[in-house]
Amino acid sequence: EIVITQSPATLSVSPGERATFSCRASQSVNKKLAWYHQKPGQAPRLLIYDASIRATGIPARFSGSGSGTEFTLTISSLQSEDFGVYFCQQYNYWPLDIFGPGTKVDIK
């Protein structure tokens, strides 16, 4: 069984600040990891896939890194529209649990 954890559970950030959060897998998923952003009442939106590739239309302030079991999503300068919940998803092991529990980013 693979377990995906995310930290921190909640992150308070001021607009313009840098935000960094982590996703950890209990087994190596190589680089098969995606990040999503979900605003309240909306569907998640794909931000990053293959650990570090920005999806179409995603601003350059979003960057992903990592491989194996440790991954990081960084927002270089948080904008007001960036608040919400960030989920990671591994796709190296199906049909096991694939989503992390999420990190909530709120206004400091």
Added chain:
Amino acid sequence: QVQLQESGPGLVKPSQTLSLTCAVSGASINSGDYFWSWIRQPPGKGLEWVGYIYYSGSTYYNPTLQSRVSMFVDTSKNQFSLTLTSVTAADTAVYFCARLSQDFRDPYYFDSWGQGTQVTVSS
């Protein structure tokens, strides 16, 4: 640009069957380039993958739901559907349909999502 739109009853009684449909526009389910999937999110909680289907009708379900889930594809209408039997309050959630990228039939990430539809299980 692909768009997905869920539809179906917002209220289902316990022990009955939940049925939802996802209409796809801007892309053809028939292309075979993607899987088509359902994901749900209980109130205040995280995301749970329900299952996915290929244009051929091949299906793959979350093992925890497998005994109650069925998915179907209607390529003539460019839509796919979900049924979940014997529902309980634990099935109350927002249900999203999504396009699932794949590589040599290995599922990857969800690159486009519908807006989601709230389904409440209650008598």
